[in-house]
Amino acid sequence: MPVESIFHRLEALLPKVQKPIQYVGGELNSTVKDWDSADVRWALMYPDAYEVGLPNQGVAILYEILNELPATLAERTYAVWPDLEALMRAEGVPQFTVDAHRPVRAFDVLGVSFSTELGYTNMLTALDLAGIPLRAVERGDDDPIVLAGGHAAFNPEPIADFLDAAVLGDGEQIAIAISEVIREWKAEGRPGGRDELLMRLAESGGVYVPKFYDVDYHADGRIQRVAPNRPGVPWRVHKHTVMDLDEWPYPKKPLVPLAETVHERFSVEIFRGCTRGCRFCQAGMITRPVRERSITTIGAMVENGIKESGFTEVGLLSLSSADHSEIGEVAKGLADRYEGTNTSLSLPSTRVDAFNIDLANEFSRNGRRSGLTFAPEGGSERMRKVINKMVTEEDLIRTVSTAYSQGWRQVKLYFMCGLPTETDEDVLGIADLAKKVIKAGREITGSRDIRCTVSIGGFVPKPHTPFQWAGQADHETVDRRLRALRDALRGDKQFGRAIGYRYHDGKPSIVEGLLSRGDRRVGAVIRGVWEDGGRFDGWSEHFSYERWMAAAERAGVDVGWYTVREREENEVLPWDHLDAGLDREWLWQDWRDAVSGGEVEDCRWTPCYDCGVCPTMGTEIQIGPTGRKLLPLTVV
Amino acid sequence: MQRLRVRYAKRGRLRFTSHRDITRAVERAVRRAGIPVAYSAGFSPHPKISYAGAAPTGVASEAEYLEIGVTTPCDPEHVRADLDGSLPPGLDVLEVVEAVSGGLADRLEASEWEARLPGADPELAGVAVEKFLAAGAVEVERLTKKGPRRFDAREAVLSLAALARTGPEGTDRTAAQVPGQSCVILRMVVRHMTPAVRPDDVLTGLRLVADFAPPVPPEVTRLAQGPLDASTGALADPFDPDRDTTRGGGPGPVSEQVAG
Numbered sequence: 001m002p003v004e005s006i007f008h009r010l011e012a013l014l015p016k017v018q019k020p021i022q023y024v025g026g027e028l029n030s031t032v033k034d035w036d037s038a039d040v041r042w043a044l045m046y047p048d049a050y051e052v053g054l055p056n057q058g059v060a061i062l063y064e065i066l067n068e069l070p071a072t073l074a075e076r077t078y079a080v081w082p083d084l085e086a087l088m089r090a091e092g093v094p095q096f097t098v099d100a101h102r103p104v105r106a107f108d109v110l111g112v113s114f115s116t117e118l119g120y121t122n123m124l125t126a127l128d129l130a131g132i133p134l135r136a137v138e139r140g141d142d143d144p145i146v147l148a149g150g151h152a153a154f155n156p157e158p159i160a161d162f163l164d165a166a167v168l169g170d171g172e173q174i175a176i177a178i179s180e181v182i183r184e185w186k187a188e189g190r191p192g193g194r195d196e197l198l199m200r201l202a203e204s205g206g207v208y209v210p211k212f213y214d215v216d217y218h219a220d221g222r223i224q225r226v227a228p229n230r231p232g233v234p235w236r237v238h239k240h241t242v243m244d245l246d247e248w249p250y251p252k253k254p255l256v257p258l259a260e261t262v263h264e265r266f267s268v269e270i271f272r273g274c275t276r277g278c279r280f281c282q283a284g285m286i287t288r289p290v291r292e293r294s295i296t297t298i299g300a301m302v303e304n305g306i307k308e309s310g311f312t313e314v315g316l317l318s319l320s321s322a323d324h325s326e327i328g329e330v331a332k333g334l335a336d337r338y339e340g341t342n343t344s345l346s347l348p349s350t351r352v353d354a355f356n357i358d359l360a361n362e363f364s365r366n367g368r369r370s371g372l373t374f375a376p377e378g379g380s381e382r383m384r385k386v387i388n389k390m391v392t393e394e395d396l397i398r399t400v401s402t403a404y405s406q407g408w409r410q411v412k413l414y415f416m417c418g419l420p421t422e423t424d425e426d427v428l429g430i431a432d433l434a435k436k437v438i439k440a441g442r443e444i445t446g447s448r449d450i451r452c453t454v455s456i457g458g459f460v461p462k463p464h465t466p467f468q469w470a471g472q473a474d475h476e477t478v479d480r481r482l483r484a485l486r487d488a489l490r491g492d493k494q495f496g497r498a499i500g501y502r503y504h505d506g507k508p509s510i511v512e513g514l515l516s517r518g519d520r521r522v523g524a525v526i527r528g529v530w531e532d533g534g535r536f537d538g539w540s541e542h543f544s545y546e547r548w549m550a551a552a553e554r555a556g557v558d559v560g561w562y563t564v565r566e567r568e569e570n571e572v573l574p575w576d577h578l579d580a581g582l583d584r585e586w587l588w589q590d591w592r593d594a595v596s597g598g599e600v601e602d603c604r605w606t607p608c609y610d611c612g613v614c615p616t617m618g619t620e621i622q623i624g625p626t627g628r629k630l631l632p633l634t635v636v
Numbered sequence: 637m638q639r640l641r642v643r644y645a646k647r648g649r650l651r652f653t654s655h656r657d658i659t660r661a662v663e664r665a666v667r668r669a670g671i672p673v674a675y676s677a678g679f680s681p682h683p684k685i686s687y688a689g690a691a692p693t694g695v696a697s698e699a700e701y702l703e704i705g706v707t708t709p710c711d712p713e714h715v716r717a718d719l720d721g722s723l724p725p726g727l728d729v730l731e732v733v734e735a736v737s738g739g740l741a742d743r744l745e746a747s748e749w750e751a752r753l754p755g756a757d758p759e760l761a762g763v764a765v766e767k768f769l770a771a772g773a774v775e776v777e778r779l780t781k782k783g784p785r786r787f788d789a790r791e792a793v794l795s796l797a798a799l800a801r802t803g804p805e806g807t808d809r810t811a812a813q814v815p816g817q818s819c820v821i822l823r824m825v826v827r828h829m830t831p832a833v834r835p836d837d838v839l840t841g842l843r844l845v846a847d848f849a850p851p852v853p854p855e856v857t858r859l860a861q862g863p864l865d866a867s868t869g870a871l872a873d874p875f876d877p878d879r880d881t882t883r884g885g886g887p888g889p890v891s892e893q894v895a896g
Binding site for chain 2 (some may be wrong): 007011012014015016020021023024025026027028058096256258259264306307308309310311312342
């Protein structure tokens with residue numbers, strides 16, 4: 001039976017809301033399939049505003065791949081702003097997809113992609129507006145399977161009560177596999193209802209169904225064990241890894257919005273994974289091993305993406321883009337190909353490395369040299385050893401000076417505050433570093449017209465990293481150090497005016513820490529915050545620390561116990577039954593090495609140090625060089 | 637440099653695009669269509685596309701105008717088809733002519749608007765229109781980016797009429813048009829002035845003079861823009877001067893490339 005569009009009901013509300021265009025769909029390259037032509041129907045949600053969610057690569061890739069399946073359709077839905085939410089509630093308009101404005105509850109799956117934990121309350125809003133019970137155990141056969149993915153899904157325990165299922169890792173293949181399981185189950189007449197479908201998904205070991213696991217606690221609150229509560233459910237659930245990125249050259253048909261979004265560009269992932277071994281970096285740990293996309297596929301994807309989208313900017317994405325084994329050839333090839341076409345190239349996430357200046361020069365061959373960004377992360381050499389961000393002060397100053405001497409006027413430096421073992425001196429070291437950078441820059445350019453901006457935020461220990469056992473710094477300490485750094489920078493007569501300072505205060509990091517390393521008991525806090533009006537927690541103007549603390553108190557949750565408490569080696573962590581491939585003993589050893597200042601090399605170029613991922617996941621590092629050239633272009 | 641003048645429509649749900657949204661969409665469509673758009677010189681080059689008086693966000697239009705500078709001469713009809721094919725449905729390119737003389741913006745002296753008011757009372761609407769037209773001035777207030785602003789909404793209105801309709805008509809049926817429900821249609825010709833008087837200002841005026849308020853938000857469409865014939869109050873086609881010249885009726889470096 002066809003499902004009616006709710007657009008006519010939404011349309012009457014749109015003149016009364018801000019930026020109505022974000023709710024009407026109709027993006028170039030968007031897809032609307034006939035409802036009855038599909039056996040399996042996905043609503044894909046990015047739980048933030050449209051302007052943030054639309055450029056998200058994960059959702060865009062799955063949207064395209066699922067819609068390419070003949071009997072599957074996928075549509076997108078985003079968080080609605082409070083102004084529209086209020087009108088929708090008043091008029092009884094349900095959560096809708098922007099493609100065909102179908103009600104979300106009519107779909108088989110609601111897939112939610114969590115890049116960050118701060119989208120949890122927005123998921124609750126969407127479920128509630130959709131008319132889907134918030135708690136998974138209260139859902140019936142007519143409700144969609146609520147499925148989480150994305151990096152935050154590597155510890156979905158705080159939202160376990162609200163999820164039917166979660167998947168870890170790359171979504172391309174598992175999304176197709178889930179579609180097939182659902183199709184078969186529906187074709188058989190939905191035997192055993194919702195629970196049998198979830199059971200079929202859980203049995204595979206590739207889909208986590210929280211309600212099939214029981215969590216027992218010690219009297220002191222620590223977890224005693226997490227165990228399957230029915231036969232056939234595996235003890236551990238494993239992450240998914242796509243091994244040949246050249247076989248998955250998505251997006252092929254990039255979505256081009258009418259509304260303004262945060263990234264107005266065509267993005268190509270040039271590789272996945274990172275083995276630099278930065279200990280704070282969850283992304284680097286959970287996406288191993290490194291898998292490069294070949295230079296020829298990159299060239300063909302950029303060519304196609306520009307043609308299909310009309311974008312004027314191309315972003316080459318990855319966790320550390322300059323590490324691609326043929327990045328020099330990629331940069332030169334693209335700069336040659338697009339010379340004189342008003343197409344700009346950008347390379348986010350670069351390390352502190354002189355080689356990157358050459359790359360940046362290549363990318364800005366025809367444009368202006370406005371700013372370069374580096375991320376030393378730690379202010380002192382000791383601190384950088386602890387986090388395994390191997391860059392010496394000399395390297396940093398030399399690299400930045402080179403940038404100034406080649407015409408770059410503005411350099412941004414990213415740092416974190418509240419890292420394990422950090423002292424006030426480590427943070428104040430950032431001020432010294434910034435001053436030295438400006439001093440060296442003035443000497444080498446003979447000009448005072450150079451600037452550097454220090455950008456710093458609070459560190460949040462993340463699951464599946466060596467710092468998963470660490471005590472998070474409390475927000476008073478973080479804020480005190482951030483203020484001291486500000487005073488040290490501003491108070492400097494000689495260099496202060498050349499140094500900008502941007503920082504985030506420490507309170508939001510505590511909430512992020514609670515959600516990152518929380519267990520199922522934190523779900524009551526999330527629900528409490530949402531019921532108290534919590535929405536869009538990733539937006540400082542909507543975020544309320546007090547609301548989170550009040551909800552935690554009502555739920556009897558001790559925030560400090562989850563955040564600033566250091567864990568022992570043998571404590572069962574809430575995500576221990578979820579397998580990112582990393583060997584727990586290796587992680588612990590790396591945590592110990594961090595505290596004692598031991599470093600780890602990058603296993604792309606040095607021998608394996610047994611992090612555990614490749615053998616347990618049956619994967620391997622895939623890097624070039626292929627020796628091929630980007631030009632002439634080949635068609636994918 | 638050849639300049640091409642484009643008339644386009646924003647229809648249906650795309651009436652919710654803002655002017656900024658449209659400029660981005662047009663720039664991308666021009667690139668996708670491979671139109672040899674000229675770029676400004678300087679540090680950050682931008683495409684030479686200029687827009688004349690955009691309809692407000694939420695208002696549909698059959699008569700929006702922009703001008704594109706191109707580096708190599710183009711066949712206007714090909715540009716029309718290519719640009720239309722590259723824009724999302726709902727942003728529809730209706731006509732392209734080669735600019736021959738004068739400034740286009742100067743020719744857009746007034747607009748004809750239609751406001752559909754579903755569920756409104758036709759009798760009350762008629763009374764309100766009469767009172768509005770009889771008034772010498774109708775002070776209204778609108779919230780602008782600089783705060784509330786008061787101005788006269790009466791003087792700019794050259795004509796205003798209320799028609800009663802039942803049920804939907806036309807091809808572009810939208811949400812507020814419920815079959816069988818009465819619908820008041822306001823037609824008005826409004827002169828372009830500063831500050832601009834918009835159809836919603838006229839509606840505010842109707843509320844002030846006669847307490848006339850439609851039950852749901854109105855659906856407004858700009859039907860035409862152009863030079864004003866002072867004697868009849870009618871609008872002429874702003875492309876007429878360009879077209880007359882290209883037909884060979886006037887002076888100027890006219891081309892044979894304007895073929896169908």
